[in-house]
Amino acid sequence: MPEAILWRESGISLRWEVLQDLLTAYHFQVQLRGEVFRDLTEEASQRIARRMAEIRLVSSDKEVLNPNPFPVEIAYEKRQMMAEVKKPGPVYSGFDFLALLRDFIPAKERSLRDYLHIVLTVKRLATWGDDRWHLRTILFSIPVVISLTGLVEAPARDRDYYILKQADPALGDRWLEAHKSDWLDYEDDRTTDVVQGYLYQAIFWWRNPSEFEFCKNPECPLYNSHWQKEMLRAQRQARPCPLHSPLP
Numbered sequence: 001m002p003e004a005i006l007w008r009e010s011g012i013s014l015r016w017e018v019l020q021d022l023l024t025a026y027h028f029q030v031q032l033r034g035e036v037f038r039d040l041t042e043e044a045s046q047r048i049a050r051r052m053a054e055i056r057l058v059s060s061d062k063e064v065l066n067p068n069p070f071p072v073e074i075a076y077e078k079r080q081m082m083a084e085v086k087k088p089g090p091v092y093s094g095f096d097f098l099a100l101l102r103d104f105i106p107a108k109e110r111s112l113r114d115y116l117h118i119v120l121t122v123k124r125l126a127t128w129g130d131d132r133w134h135l136r137t138i139l140f141s142i143p144v145v146i147s148l149t150g151l152v153e154a155p156a157r158d159r160d161y162y163i164l165k166q167a168d169p170a171l172g173d174r175w176l177e178a179h180k181s182d183w184l185d186y187e188d189d190r191t192t193d194v195v196q197g198y199l200y201q202a203i204f205w206w207r208n209p210s211e212f213e214f215c216k217n218p219e220c221p222l223y224n225s226h227w228q229k230e231m232l233r234a235q236r237q238a239r240p241c242p243l244h245s246p247l248p
């Protein structure tokens, strides 16, 4: 039986039993774990802190990262590693972050056939494309990484919001207040349901990584949402569409 290992940054609180049940329904043996970066030697934590500082973005439209970080940036990363509750902090290059995580996944658990590793983080993760960085909700690899901050910030809110906000920030705030059901907030009660939708994506990706495709049905959790409204509709569906059901 394959194992699904759900790694959680400290401070993240979700309804874990819901996520665990979903993975169990897909015949995984499930393990909940804490941080990937844990029980570290001084040397290892220094190395991670330096690498994290190196892979932060310096500009949203320059692909180059931060190869010579300032000591204060490295010190920030070190404090974050120790923190009980993490801050989203700067934006990081998602695939570089993922590669660093992978280095700390036990070597015997790196086979994609036997293990589905999923890391939940509050870090802001972006990927480069079309001459700019794009914030991401989920990245598929070993491990799959889901950014809770990305759920709030990566899919766009309605155009009206941006138009109003640009005219006057107070109008933007008023829009947010009046349309709470249309966008996900930080620490939102609906976060677990949305994460569940992304777990479906992780599971279907894991089954056939080279041929994984998003679903065209906007009411399927495998739909590739670009807007908050779409995400709150698609990813919160309790079950995939008929094409992606029933259970294996």
Ligand SMILES: [Zn+2]
Pocket: 215, 216, 217, 220, 221, 222, 223, 240, 241, 242, 243, 244
């Ligand atoms: Zn579907």
